[in-house]
Amino acid sequence: MAVILDxxxxxxxxxxxxxxxxxxxxxxxxxxxxxxxTNGAGKTxxxxxxxxxxxxxxxxxxxxxxxxxxLAPRQITRLGILRSFQVPQLYSSLxxxxxxxxxxxxxxxxxxRGGFFSRSRARPxxxxxxxxxxxxxxxxxxxxxxxxxxxxxxxxxPGGVRKLLDIALTLAAKPRVLLLDEPTSGVSAEEKFAIMExxxxxxxxxxxxxxxxxxxMEVVSRFAERVLAFYDGRIIADAPxxxxxxxxxxxxxxxxxELRRMDERAARA
Amino acid sequence: xxxxxGATLAAVIVGGxxxxxxxxxxxxxxxxxxxxxxxxMLLLRAGLVSFGQALYYCIGAYTAGGLARAFNVSDxxxxxxxxxxxxALAAFVLGFLxxxxxxxxxxxxxxxxxxxxxxxxxxxxALGSTDxxxxxxxxxxxxxxxxxxxxxxxxxxxxxxxxxxxxxxxxFLETPLGRLGPAIKDNEIRVEYMGASVRHAIHVKYVIAAxxxxxxxxxxxxxxxxxxxxxxxxxxxxxxxxxxxLAGTGSVLAPFLGALLFGAIHTLAYDLSPxxxxxxxxxxxxxxxxFLPEGLWSLFARRRAG
Numbered sequence: 001m002a003v004i005l006d007x008x009x010x011x012x013x014x015x016x017x018x019x020x021x022x023x024x025x026x027x028x029x030x031x032x033x034x035x036x037x038t039n040g041a042g043k044t045x046x047x048x049x050x051x052x053x054x055x056x057x058x059x060x061x062x063x064x065x066x067x068x069x070x071l072a073p074r075q076i077t078r079l080g081i082l083r084s085f086q087v088p089q090l091y092s093s094l095x096x097x098x099x100x101x102x103x104x105x106x107x108x109x110x111x112x113r114g115g116f117f118s119r120s121r122a123r124p125x126x127x128x129x130x131x132x133x134x135x136x137x138x139x140x141x142x143x144x145x146x147x148x149x150x151x152x153x154x155x156x157x158p159g160g161v162r163k164l165l166d167i168a169l170t171l172a173a174k175p176r177v178l179l180l181d182e183p184t185s186g187v188s189a190e191e192k193f194a195i196m197e198x199x200x201x202x203x204x205x206x207x208x209x210x211x212x213x214x215x216x217m218e219v220v221s222r223f224a225e226r227v228l229a230f231y232d233g234r235i236i237a238d239a240p241x242x243x244x245x246x247x248x249x250x251x252x253x254x255x256x257x258e259l260r261r262m263d264e265r266a267a268r269a
Numbered sequence: 270x271x272x273x274x275g276a277t278l279a280a281v282i283v284g285g286x287x288x289x290x291x292x293x294x295x296x297x298x299x300x301x302x303x304x305x306x307x308x309x310m311l312l313l314r315a316g317l318v319s320f321g322q323a324l325y326y327c328i329g330a331y332t333a334g335g336l337a338r339a340f341n342v343s344d345x346x347x348x349x350x351x352x353x354x355x356x357a358l359a360a361f362v363l364g365f366l367x368x369x370x371x372x373x374x375x376x377x378x379x380x381x382x383x384x385x386x387x388x389x390x391x392x393x394x395a396l397g398s399t400d401x402x403x404x405x406x407x408x409x410x411x412x413x414x415x416x417x418x419x420x421x422x423x424x425x426x427x428x429x430x431x432x433x434x435x436x437x438x439x440x441f442l443e444t445p446l447g448r449l450g451p452a453i454k455d456n457e458i459r460v461e462y463m464g465a466s467v468r469h470a471i472h473v474k475y476v477i478a479a480x481x482x483x484x485x486x487x488x489x490x491x492x493x494x495x496x497x498x499x500x501x502x503x504x505x506x507x508x509x510x511x512x513x514x515l516a517g518t519g520s521v522l523a524p525f526l527g528a529l530l531f532g533a534i535h536t537l538a539y540d541l542s543p544x545x546x547x548x549x550x551x552x553x554x555x556x557x558x559x560f561l562p563e564g565l566w567s568l569f570a571r572r573r574a575g
Contacts, residue, residue, distance in 0.1 A: 051462070077464035089462070091455040102452045105445030106465040114445050173463060 001028040010059035019045040034224030041230035080176035088166035090154040100137040103172035128174035180212035281428035293420040299529040300427035304485035306524030308478025316454030321379030325356040325479040327501035329486025356483025390498035401497025517564015
């Protein structure tokens with residue numbers, strides 16, 4: 001498969017703390033990659049560098065062969081690299097439908113549609129969706145099981161629904177690559193798999209390459225096709241989950257405790 | 270909305286001749302101040318409070334005054350267009366700086382800029398220093414109305430400008446860029462990560478707000494027949510914020526309603542108690558903040574919802 005995202009010799013330090021040390025990772029199109037590691041291992045820094053929030057001290061990041069290292073977040077977004085956040089970033093004073101319409105409105109604005117000189121009653125199609133914003137919003141909300149919350153204010157939504165909305169918003173922008181920062185953190189154990197199933201199904205249908213940060217190894221082993229294990233700013237394993245999670249270094253530095261708990265749960269079951 | 274705006278315009282045209290001169294004056298000034306408040310409403314929707322919108326009000330007024338004195342241009346529409354153009358140009362340049370700031374920094378920086386203009390005019394003999402300058406009576410499309418009809422003619426011109434601006438802002442608020450205001454107020458990070466430039470959106474809104482203030486300033490100058498540096502003073506900016514809070518941000522008509530009420534309270538309070546009129550204004554604002562935190566327009570919104 002073709003490489004869609006390519007990090008080449010990326011380094012990043014915050015004072016004496018090394019958050020990324022010679023990171024090399026070529027992500028293939030349409031793949032699902034799980035990033036694992038303890039807190040402070042460099043996973044979110046890696047995501048932040050891909051999405052332009054942080055600039056590497058050295059090295060480069062390429063998207064479909066184009067160097068995106070120096071681009072601003074909005075420019076990277078416009079290329080098709082979207083992200084969700086550990087703490088959902090929503091428009092809290094607006095309801096769920098309005099949140100979605102804002103996201104779709106930005107797509108229209110960037111495409112030069114629906115502007116001031118458009119006919120006042122015109123409802124232009126959202127680029128990539130081939131339907132007016134209101135219809136696309138309904139479609140995405142249905143797809144993520146959010147339709148029943150459409151008139152609810154984003155501020156009062158339950159944790160799992162907020163997570164889903166945060167991810168659903170990215171679909172409005174027709175992502176080619178989606179980076180999910182801990183999509184199941186703060187979500188109940190029962191909701192975790194349901195959320196991931198829904199997200200992965202939607203992204204697979206759209207042909208989106210997914211990179212997700214996750215601490216729950218059951219989620220990683222079930223959904224990731226490839227695992228990048230981070231430790232101390234370095235990638236210490238890059239392999240399919242069944243191989244990576246069995247790697248001695250990964251077991252020792254990254255997921256030892258978590259895997260022990262998984263084994264115990266399996267034994268009890 | 271267009272039908273409500275049209276009805277308001279028709280009411281001014283038909284009802285104007287029935288109003289006494291003083292009421293026409295208050296109405297015209299309400300349109301002038303309402304234009305400034307309309308711009309402030311746009312900024313407020315994006316979470317920005319400008320403490321220095323009098324800067325553009327003053328630029329618009331001095332542009333109108335300059336046209337009248339230097340080029341003998343007394344046509345009220347030409348003065349408003351020129352006031353809009355100079356204010357827009359100034360805001361376009363200053364907007365590159367202001368669009369970087371948020372919260373109290375945005376507010377105080379805008380205040381500082383208006384006070385710089387105030388200081389420059391005060392020091393300038395050519396601009397009339399603290400005394401200001403008088404402006405010749407207005408004309409409309411080259412016609413000078415009979416003196417009894419001047420106030421009415423200017424009031425109608427003001428209504429056209431105010432209602433026209435309200436319609437254009439209403440249209441703007443329906444565009445994707447116009448709708449970004451509450452999103453920017455709520456979460457700039459998400460706006461940027463969805464692919465929009467927050468700074469660009471704020472810059473555009475800032476220029477629109479300044480353009481409206483410029484029209485308002487030119488209108489006030491030609492209505493009063495006098496311009497002075499007080500038009501850039503911080504208390505003038507304070508009055509515009511007062512009107513915006515009084516009105517609320519629920520509709521493009523709200524700023525005009527707020528300005529009209531402000532003018533009425535101001536006139537009445539000054540008439541009844543010349544030495545303590547500020548107390549009456551303060552009390553009115555206090556009551557609105559306590560009982561109608563969304564502004565006067567929320568009364569209409571509630572009624573419609575109910």
